[in-house]
Amino acid sequence: MIRTEILVEQVVSDIKQLKQQTNDAVETVEKMKTELREGFQNMHSENALKLEEYKNTIQEWKDRQELKPDVLFLAKDPTTQRPSYNTPIIFGTTMYDMSQSYDNTTGIFTSPLNGTYAFTAQICLNHGNGIFIHYTIVANDQHVTYSHLNDKSHRFCNTAQAFVVLKRGQTAYVASRFSSSSPLSANTDSEWCTFSGILIH
Template identity: 25%
Template sequence: MYSRSACLFLAVVGLFCLSSAADQFVCNISYDDKMMEKMIATQVKVEHMVKAFSKAEDRVTTMLDNFKQMLDQQNEKHDALKREIADLKDNAIVPTVAFLAYNLNDASAEEGDRLRFTVKHFDVGSGYEPLTGMYTTPVSGVYQFTVQLYIANGQWCFFHIRSKDKIIMKTVFYDDAGSHYGTQTAVGTAVLDANTKVWIETEKSSSGNDFFFPHQHRAWNSFSGVLINTIN
């Protein structure tokens, strides 16, 4: 049997152990509470960070959308400017349209005759027809026409350059050089639509044969024209 002193010692040791265990239990509970508080605080911070990141992402997305919209608008303006420059370039380039024909088919001239020049010296645009003496404009624009006639001695002729709807130019040629023949030139300018026919037509003249001197090796009786500028 244990002595009274031994029993008392064991009781004190037991109480001490119980106290230590209780303190340890309380410490563990306090530690768990602090860890829980830290975890909750960390979760709150993480939620705040997630919300902040979400807002930042929304702002970045909005900025990117706005930038894309601005870029699309700039591309549209750039494309429109390119088209405008191309149109200006096309309008600035005047197509080469010109012709010259010579060699009258008839040396005499009666009122209302159409003068036909049977030889094409050149015809850029393929508008002149030697069989009819008519020139057809390939495009709308401002045209200049020239007629040169080798007038026989003492002869005269009123004539005009004309189309179906308008007189382009009226004039008269008269040889007053005595025994010498001479060429005379007239120029007319007109604004014409595409596919307009133009020709030279006599109005009134002196009578007789060989009104126009026919020797083409000395001088040409000729009809020519050139496109000065196009009209849109």
């Protein structure tokens, strides 16, 4: 009888021990599952952040590599031989304008892109004694170059150039500072008054 009781106690003890080991194993598995779940979540979050960074980097690279549209124009034929003081000289005939940025009704070029631009103005004098003109290229409301022509007997042309940095929406034009009566030559087969510009970079 005593042996039976001892045996029963041993079996009960073994069962309790086995149950505890089972519970410990279950807890260990659950802990491992939780750690794996959290690890996967962290990896997913980190990978999502890295993927977003890669996408942004690729987009920045594409933006830098993307070909910019051609910005290039040339206009001629001043609409008046006597431009008003400090106002745009209007070159009324657009020979070409790749970005549709020059307005031949106002004489004003409006930058379609941020960048460095080169502008050139060629002004030709009318014939007559005492004819003269002071003119300037204006970019972003700042005078960036000045030029002066005068001649007592012969017509001739003068060219001024300016390199400027413009933001999108800023403007450039040629303006008369002061002049004699009707200083600008009408365009002929041998000489043109022109205004041109190009996006360099």
